[in-house]
Structure formats: structure tokens, C-alpha cells
Amino acid sequence: MKITIFGTGYVGLVTGTCLADVGHDVMCMDVDANKIARLRDGEIPIYEPGLESLVRDNVASGRLRFTTDATEAVAFGTLQFIAVGTPPDEDGSADLQYVLAVADTIGEHMQEYKVIVDKSTVPVGTADRVNEAVGKAIARRGETLGFDVCSNPEFLKEGAAIEDFTFGARIVIGTDSERVKELMRECYAPYNRQHEKLMFMDVRAAELTKYAANAMLATKISFMNEVANLAERLGADVEQVRHGIGSDPRIGYQFIYPGCGYGGSCFPKDVQALARSASDVDYHAELLTAVEAVNQRQKQTLFTKLSQAFDGDLAGKTIALWGLSFKPNTDDMRDAPSRVLMEAVWNAGGRIQAFDPEAMKECRRLYGERDDLTLVADRIQAVKGADALVICTEWKEFRTVDFDWVKGNLATPVIVDGRNLYDPQAVKRAGLLYFAVGRGDSMKVPASH
Ligand code: UDX
Numbered sequence: 001m002k003i004t005i006f007g008t009g010y011v012g013l014v015t016g017t018c019l020a021d022v023g024h025d026v027m028c029m030d031v032d033a034n035k036i037a038r039l040r041d042g043e044i045p046i047y048e049p050g051l052e053s054l055v056r057d058n059v060a061s062g063r064l065r066f067t068t069d070a071t072e073a074v075a076f077g078t079l080q081f082i083a084v085g086t087p088p089d090e091d092g093s094a095d096l097q098y099v100l101a102v103a104d105t106i107g108e109h110m111q112e113y114k115v116i117v118d119k120s121t122v123p124v125g126t127a128d129r130v131n132e133a134v135g136k137a138i139a140r141r142g143e144t145l146g147f148d149v150c151s152n153p154e155f156l157k158e159g160a161a162i163e164d165f166t167f168g169a170r171i172v173i174g175t176d177s178e179r180v181k182e183l184m185r186e187c188y189a190p191y192n193r194q195h196e197k198l199m200f201m202d203v204r205a206a207e208l209t210k211y212a213a214n215a216m217l218a219t220k221i222s223f224m225n226e227v228a229n230l231a232e233r234l235g236a237d238v239e240q241v242r243h244g245i246g247s248d249p250r251i252g253y254q255f256i257y258p259g260c261g262y263g264g265s266c267f268p269k270d271v272q273a274l275a276r277s278a279s280d281v282d283y284h285a286e287l288l289t290a291v292e293a294v295n296q297r298q299k300q301t302l303f304t305k306l307s308q309a310f311d312g313d314l315a316g317k318t319i320a321l322w323g324l325s326f327k328p329n330t331d332d333m334r335d336a337p338s339r340v341l342m343e344a345v346w347n348a349g350g351r352i353q354a355f356d357p358e359a360m361k362e363c364r365r366l367y368g369e370r371d372d373l374t375l376v377a378d379r380i381q382a383v384k385g386a387d388a389l390v391i392c393t394e395w396k397e398f399r400t401v402d403f404d405w406v407k408g409n410l411a412t413p414v415i416v417d418g419r420n421l422y423d424p425q426a427v428k429r430a431g432l433l434y435f436a437v438g439r440g441d442s443m444k445v446p447a448s449h
């Protein structure tokens with residue numbers, strides 16, 4: 001099947017590459033010529049495990065190609081996926097200018113029937129707007145051509161995107177057209193062998209499914225962070241509570257890890273966009289607003305704990321920081337809790353000495369060279385000469401720690417753990433003060449301190 005993908009960002013590149021890998025002929029189009037030139041050489045702009053080699057293999061096989069030529073791109077695929085960015089507007093709503101620009105391009109160049117597939121995360125009603133934009137562009141040329149627009153949201157997690165694309169729980173397609181259903185069935189047939197994963201629904205239901213899924217997951221996290229904050233004040237250990245409630249299959253163990261708040265390119269943006277969509281139809285989405293507010297507050301808690309450990313005076317202190325990315329296995333720092341922490345430390349006159357296995361280049365890109373930011377080669381270097389250690393991301397290599405060594409190398413024996421990685425008793429035995437998230441009495445600072 002011939003498929004065109006507009007946008008070679010995270011979603012577009014994963015979608016195009018995976019579809020090529022199961023035998024489809026895929027053309028990826030982007031307006032960024034530099035990016036396209038690099039992709040042709042098999043160089044990918046993001047860190048995603050397994051993606052680079054998959055891009056190279058499929059480019060080599062001839063099934064995956066890249067272009068900046070819109071005429072060629074529109075002519076190529078029967079399916080035209082729109083996978084461009086929908087950044088938040090100032091008011092939190094999704095900015096659709098890139099999506100609608102692609103719709104216009106498709107309408108301007110198409111010569112035969114096309115299915116336009118909305119892959120980008122877009123507010124309910126966007127398929128109608130895409131439909132209108134394509135129609136207008138065709139009419140401008142004085143032509144009448146058939147086309148359909150459907151919604152096909154993605155549920156990819158960064159760091160596991162190829163696996164999620166290949167073994168995802170469901171493939172949601174919003175359409176009422178039998179012709180579209182047949183073509184989308186053909187497109188996804190290689191992923192639909194084990195059991196029926198295709199879920200056809202109304203286009204608006206498909207659009208809302210994406211937001212509802214992310215908002216539900218974000219709600220679980222904010223709920224658990226609220227419980228953690230309560231546990232901390234009530235003298236209970238939230239990790240024990242997590243086990244206690246997760247064992248109920250109606251609740252489940254997934255997405256109830258308390259921490260320093262959710263980040264990334266989806267949850268913060270999507271929760272806000274959904275709340276905004278609600279207010280557009282005169283509905284105050286109280287719960288969504290609270291989910292977002294709890295998360296904003298949670299991102300501040302690491303600094304509050306750190307500040308508390310130093311009696312409010314961080315001026316001249318060097319803080320070792322393990323983990324910059326918003327979660328492990330990605331170099332993405334969009335809305336990462338580490339950024340809130342670093343910026344608060346800088347404002348308080350402190351310095352950051354950080355290590356991250358993948359995100360240091362991204363950190364440099366975001367913050368540039370500055371005296372109060374040192375990026376070091378490994379986690380050991382980060383601790384050397386620092387006053388305290390803060391953990392923002394649960395990279396695998398941070399899970400086991402020689403606490404005696406850490407104690408010997410930190411000027412002040414303080415660990416602030418935003419991911420609850422360690423046994424509080426083991427940390428304390430080494431003579432360190434342990435500030436985790438919601439771990440009750442175990443975190444009490446001894447009177448002698
Ligand atoms: C998410 C959705 O999982 C995915 O289905 C959707 O397509 C895009 O958004 P992603 O942003 O890649 O994916 O990351 P995810 O693994 O879901 O984590 C999001 C954030 O939540 C991270 O900051 C993570 O640290 C945090 N999180 C996750 C918690 O704090 N606790 C948890 O229990 C789970």
C-alpha cells in the first residue's frame with residue numbers, strides 16, 4: 001500500500017518507519033530540508049530506542065523515502081497521514097495551524113481520491129475543519145475530487161514507541177465511510193493478526209478517545225501524588241499504600257507511581273487542551289483543572305524539600321542532579337520536572353552539577369553555557385564535590401547506589417529522591433537524610449540535624 005506521512009517528528013517518523021517495516025511503501029514529507037537530508041542519511045533527530053536502525057534498514061530496502069516536495073508527497077499515497085505538531089496556544093488550546101496547512105497542501109495538489117488520516121492529537125471537531133480546508137483548496141482550483149477524512153490517534157509512549165506501535169492494545173479509527181474502513185484495515189492488517197484490535201467509531205469519539213486516555217492516566221498520577229502528599233503529613237509510607245491499592249484489579253498497579261510530577265510532550269499539553277475545549281463549550285472541567293494544578297504543585301516539591309534540608313539557604317550550594325529527561329529512555333525534556341527544580345535552584349543562588357544518560361545535549365540546547373550548570377560524564381562525577389543529591393528521573397542505572405560512598409562524597413548528607421527509588425532504611429543506615437515522595441515517618445529529619 002502507498003502511504004504518505006506529513007511531519008517527521010516523533011509520531012510521524014515512528015508511524016512511517018513501522019508501516020514501511022511491515023512492507024508498505026512509505027513517503028515521509030517535511031518542510032525542514034535539513035532534517036530530510038539527515039534522515040536520508042539514516043540520521044534521526046530524536047533518541048528513540050531501535051528507531052535509527054529501523055529507519056536505515058527501511059531506507060536501504062527502498063520502502064521508506066523522504067521528501068520536501070509537497071506535489072510528490074500528495075501524489076504518492078492513497079493514505080495521507082497528518083502527523084505534524086499541535087503546540088499549545090497561549091490559552092492552552094491546541095494550535096491547529098500546521099494541521100490545517102497540511103490539509104490545504106493536500107487539497108491543492110491532489111489529483112485523485114485520498115484518505116486524509118488525522119494522526120496528530122487534535123481537539124474534537126478537527127476532522128471537520130480538515131475536511132473543510134481540503135475541500136476549499138480543491139474548490140480554489142475549480143475542481144471536484146472525492147476524499148475522506150478520518151481520525152486515527154496514536155497511543156505511543158516515548159522510549160517504547162516501536163513496541164507500542166507494533167503491539168498496541170487497540171487501533172482506533174474514527175470514520176463512517178466503508179471505503180475508509182477497508183483501506184485502514186489493509187493498512188493495519190499486519191498488526192491485527194493476534195486478535196481484533198481495530199476499533200471503528202465516530203470521528204468525534206475517536207478524537208475524544210485520545211484526550212480521555214491521556215487525561216485518565218494523568219489523573220491517576222495526580223491522584224497518587226495527592227495521596228503521597230497526604231501520606232507524608234499523616235506519617236504513612238505511600239509505597240506501601242501503592243501496593244495496597246494496586247492489588248485491586250479495578251485500580252491496578254500501572255500509573256500509580258507517585259513522584260515529582262508528570263512531564264513530556266503529551267500529558268501536560270493534552271490535559272490543558274481538553275480543559276480548554278471544555279470551556280469552549282461552556283463546561284468547567286473541574287477535575288481536569290485540578291489534575292493539572294496538582295501536577296504543577298508536585299513539580300515544586302523537590303525544591304521545597306531541598307530548601308528545607310538547607311534551612312532555606314541554597315546560595316552557593318552545588319546540587320548533584322541525576323536525571324534530566326521527563327522519564328527514562330528518552331532525551332526529551334519537555335515539561336520535565338528537572339527543569340522546575342534546576343530553575344528554582346538557580347533562582348536561589350545555587351549551582352547544578354547534572355548527569356543524564358541521554359538528555360545532556362538537549363539540556364545544553366535549552367539552557368546554553370552558564371556558570372551555574374555543569375554537565376558531567378557520569379553519576380559519580382555529579383556527586384563529587386556536591387552538597388546534596390537530587391534524583392529526577394528513574395533511569396535504570398540509578399537504581400542501585402553505594403550509599404556509603406555517596407555519604408563520603410557529599411558535603412551535606414542529603415538525598416532528595418523524586419522517584420522513590422530506595423529503601424529509606426538503607427539510605428538512613430548510611431547516615432544520609434532521605435527526602436522522598438510521601439514516605440511518612442521514614443523521612444523525618446532527626447532533631448540533631
Ligand atoms: C504518554 C502516554 O502514555 C501515551 O499513551 C501517549 O500516546 C503519549 O503520552 P509519554 O508522554 O511518552 O506517553 O510518557 P509516559 O510513560 O506515559 O509518562 C508520562 C509522565 O508520567 C512521565 O513524566 C512519567 O514520569 C510520569 N509517570 C508515569 C508518573 O509520574 N507516575 C506513573 O505511575 C507513570
